[in-house]
Every structure is written in structure tokens, then in C-alpha cells.
Amino acid sequence: MDGLRIAENGVQLLSSPDLHAPATAYTRASNQVIWQEGDGTSVAERLESFKAEFLAVARRGLD
16 A cells, blocks of 8 residues: 545545455445344454455555
8 A cells, every 4th residue: 555644534545446446345345244233144254255355456466
């Protein structure tokens, strides 16, 4: 990531364009897990695929 900036009650990460979609998906999934009633699946299980994609793209960006 190229930087971190606080803007209007939020955090904005400055990174490669490839990271935008996985970061957005992971953030939305995290928000849903927090605000929706659980279905018996652990939070970690519900977020794992989103987290894995986000981290994979982030790692590729470091190469």
C-alpha cells in the first residue's frame, strides 16, 4: 500500500487499482457479518474466502 489517509470519518487506503475490488468485497462481507444475525457458521469461516482473495492480490502487488 502506498499510503494511509483519514478523510471524512473514514479511512482511505491508497493502493494499486487491482486491490480495489477484493478490498471492497472483504469490507462489505465484514460489515454483513457484524450487523447480521449469525447462521451458525463462525465469523472466520464466513470471511475466509474474501480475506484470502484480498491478501493474495495484496501480496502480488508487493512483488
